[in-house]
Amino acid sequence: MSFSDIQKKEAASLMPTYGRFPVALVKGKGAVAEDCEGKQYIDFTSGIGVNCLGYCDDGWVAAVTRQAATLQHISNLYYSDVQTELAARLCDLTGYSKVFFCNSGAEANECAIKLARKYSCETYGPQRTRIVTLENSFHGRTVTTLAATGQEAFHHYFYPFTEGFSYAKANSMDSIRAHVDEHTCAVLIELVQGEGGVCPLSPAFVRELAAYCKERDILLLVDEVQTGVARTGTLYCYEQYGVVPDVITSAKGLGGGVPIGACLCTEALGGVLSAGQHGTTFGGNPIACAAALEVLSRVSTPEFLAEVTQKGEYLRQKLASLPGVAEVRARGMMIGIVLQKDNAKEVASACVQNGLLVLTAKTLLRLLPPLNIRYEEIDRGLEILGGCIANT
Numbered sequence: 001m002s003f004s005d006i007q008k009k010e011a012a013s014l015m016p017t018y019g020r021f022p023v024a025l026v027k028g029k030g031a032v033a034e035d036c037e038g039k040q041y042i043d044f045t046s047g048i049g050v051n052c053l054g055y056c057d058d059g060w061v062a063a064v065t066r067q068a069a070t071l072q073h074i075s076n077l078y079y080s081d082v083q084t085e086l087a088a089r090l091c092d093l094t095g096y097s098k099v100f101f102c103n104s105g106a107e108a109n110e111c112a113i114k115l116a117r118k119y120s121c122e123t124y125g126p127q128r129t130r131i132v133t134l135e136n137s138f139h140g141r142t143v144t145t146l147a148a149t150g151q152e153a154f155h156h157y158f159y160p161f162t163e164g165f166s167y168a169k170a171n172s173m174d175s176i177r178a179h180v181d182e183h184t185c186a187v188l189i190e191l192v193q194g195e196g197g198v199c200p201l202s203p204a205f206v207r208e209l210a211a212y213c214k215e216r217d218i219l220l221l222v223d224e225v226q227t228g229v230a231r232t233g234t235l236y237c238y239e240q241y242g243v244v245p246d247v248i249t250s251a252k253g254l255g256g257g258v259p260i261g262a263c264l265c266t267e268a269l270g271g272v273l274s275a276g277q278h279g280t281t282f283g284g285n286p287i288a289c290a291a292a293l294e295v296l297s298r299v300s301t302p303e304f305l306a307e308v309t310q311k312g313e314y315l316r317q318k319l320a321s322l323p324g325v326a327e328v329r330a331r332g333m334m335i336g337i338v339l340q341k342d343n344a345k346e347v348a349s350a351c352v353q354n355g356l357l358v359l360t361a362k363t364l365l366r367l368l369p370p371l372n373i374r375y376e377e378i379d380r381g382l383e384i385l386g387g388c389i390a391n392t
Contacts, residue, residue: 001036003036024036030056032377048359052231057372089296090262100273103285111263116186130183132184133167138154143162148162168187186246192232197364198330198361203240206241207241219269228248311333319335319337326338329364335368350391356381
C-alpha cells in the first residue's frame with residue numbers, strides 16, 4: 001500500500017487525535033525502521049521510550065511467540081504462572097512488596113492515586129484525599145490523570161475534571177509546604193519531567209521532600225513511566241536520588257513493545273486494595289508478562305545498566321558539541337536538546353526527511369533511543385541531526 005493510500009484510509013477511519021509526521025512505518029530491526037516505500041530511518045524515539053530493546057529483538061520475539069503459542073489470555077479470575085513470575089521478579093529487583101499490573105502508564109498512575117486515597121481514608125478519615133503534584137508535570141490522559149497533570153494546557157474541554165489536586169513549583173519546598181494541609185494524602189512527582197521538557201528534579205529537593213512526607217505519613221508517589229526500566233541508567237530512577245518512594249509506577253519500556261503498566265508499593269501498602277476494589281480485564285496479560293520478563297532479564301544486569309550510562313554520556317557530550325545546540329538536559333538515555341534557534345519542530349521534520357526519527361517536548365528536541373542501540377547507529381543519527389540543526 002502506498003503512503004498516500006495509507007493517509008487516505010487514516011483520514012476516512014481514524015479520529016484525528018495525532019499530529020503525525022508524513023511517514024508510514026511498516027517494519028524494523030534494532031534501531032532502524034523502514035517505511036512503506038523502503039526508506040530506512042535511524043530511530044532515536046523507541047516509540048516514545050517503549051521499544052527499549054529496539055525493533056523485533058530476537059530474544060523478545062522468541063519470548064512473545066512462545067507465550068502466544070501457549071496461552072494468549074486468561075481473565076484475572078484465575079492464577080497465572082507467568083504473571084506471578086513477573087510480579088516476583090519485579091519485587092525482587094526493586095525491593096517493593098506488591099505490584100498491580102495494568103495496561104499503560106496512565107492506568108498505573110490511576111492505581112497509585114486510588115491506593116493513596118484508600119490508605120489515607122482508612123487511616124485518617126475520608127477528608128484526607130488531596131494530592132499535590134508539580135507544575136509542568138504530565139501523568140496521563142484519563143480524566144483523573146489529566147487533573148493530576150500540572151499543565152494548564154491540558155485542563156480544557158473535558159470538564160468536570162477529578163477534584164483533589166493542586167500544583168506546587170518543582171524544586172521548591174516552600175511551595176510544597178504552601179500546598180500541603182491536613183487534607184493532603186500524597187505527593188506525586190516525576191523525577192525527570194519528560195513531557196514537560198526533560199527537566200530533572202534536584203536531588204536535594206527530592207530528598208527533603210521524601211523526609212517531609214515521611215514525617216507526616218504523606219505518601220510519596222513517583223511516576224517512573226518514562227524514567228523507569230533502565231532508561232536513566234539505573235533500573236528505576238529513584239535509585240539515583242537516594243530515596244525509597246512509597247509507590248512507583250512503571251510502563252512504556254517494561255513490555256518492550258506490548259502494553260503493560262505496573263504500580264509497585266511498599267509492604268505497608270500491600271493489602272490496601274482488596275478484591276473488587278480495583279481491577280482490569282487485560283492487566284497482567286500472559287503475552288505482556290512474558291515480554292516484560294524478557295526485558296527485565298536483559299536490562300537489569302549491571303553490565304547493561306553501565307552501558308546505558310556510558311551511551312547516555314556519549315550522546316550528551318556529542319550533542320553539546322554540535323553547532324546550534326544551546327543546552328543538553330540528560331539523565332542516562334533520556335535526553336532533551338535546547339536549540340539556539342528555538343526551532344525544534346522544524347528540525348524534527350527535517351530529521352524525518354533525512355532518515356532520522358526524533359521527538360519534541362515543549363520547545364525542545366527529545367531523544368529516547370533504544371537502550372541497546374549500537375554506537376555506529378548513534379553516530380549516524382548524530383550526523384543527520386547535526387546537519388538538520390545547521391541547515392534548518
